[in-house]
Amino acid sequence: MTTTxxxxxxxxxxxxxxxxxxxxxxxxxxxxxxEDHVEVVECVKCGHHQRQTDEQVNKHVRPHEQVIGIFHPE
Incomplete structure (x- = not known):
């Protein structure tokens, strides 16, 4: 949801x-x-950032499934 x-x-x-x-x-x-079609994950405690584009998410979609988002902790 966005607010202006x-x-x-x-x-x-x-x-x-x-x-x-x-x-x-x-x-x-x-x-x-x-942000600009890129999922951003940030830790509010330490500030760690991770970004993932839609293209990276789509690589993990199997036939007949929908993906909301994939988070890969490193």
Whole structure:
């Protein structure tokens, strides 16, 4: 969902329940949003960022399935 304020578009960040940050190992601190058709995941505790394009997500789609998003902690 997006909201418009002062002619800029802001994207609402969503938290990923049960996710663990790959860098600081904190639980329930990962926020997910989209920027320019790229999924961005950020840890609100340590600031770790990870980006994934739609093309990377589509590589993992099997026939007759839909993918909301894939997160690969490193």
């Amino acid at each position: 304020s002062n002619s800029k578009t802001k994207t609402r960040k969503r938290f990923i329940a049960g996710a663990v940050c790959p860098q600081c190992k904190a639980l329930d601190t990962l926020a997910l949003w989209r």
